Structures are given as structure tokens and as C-alpha cells.
Amino acid sequence: MASGNAIRGTRVGSGPMRWSERGDQAARQTVAYWCANGHVTEPSFAAEVQPPEVWDCPRCGQPAGPNRAAPPQPARAEPYKTHLAYVKERRSDADGEAILAEALARLHQRRN
Ligand SMILES: [Zn+2]
16 A cells, blocks of 8 residues: 555665664665656665666566666556557558558669
8 A cells, every 4th residue: 555655764875774873884875766657666775786677566567777768668558559550560460561562662672
């Protein structure tokens, strides 16, 4: 339910965590990841670690990336995209055949 808030509330280094006062406090870095559905998650890593390029979104399971404007493509295409692509393919069938015939004709001309 409130997993996002829980993660934020326990972010290492930002809260009064007693164990970290004993000397085993490590430098942390927090990286924000956005998925294609607009969810954001902010896992934290040890400062010396190179954060991964992709992080699984905990809310929808899709891959999330550090670039908000260009999140990674979802593992599965969304239904409406598939349908749109299908419609596009259907509508350009005639054009596609004409283009293909033209390309083949050019190929033959080049060979001869
Ligand atoms: Zn998500």
C-alpha cells in the first residue's frame, strides 16, 4: 500500500538510526528510477557502487531507468500500442506492396 513512503522513511542516512552511529555508517547514494508508467522509486546504494542502469519498478514490475524523459521500454508492449501497430500495418499494406515492387525493380536494374 504505502510501500513508496516506507522506502522513503527508512532511507539510510536521513533518519535517526542508532546503529549507524556506531561507526558502521557507510556513505550512500540515492538514485531515482522512473518506469514507463510514471512511477518513481528511489533505491539507495553504497556510494562506491555503480548503480544499475535498470531497476524493476516495485509498483508495476516494469523496468525503470534514471532518465525520467526516456524510461526503458516495458517488457511487454501495451495492448493499445500493439493494436495501433496492427492497424498501421493493415492500412499501409497496399503502399507497402507498391514500395516493395519499386525496390525490387530498382534492384534488378542495378544488377543488370
Ligand atoms: Zn511502475
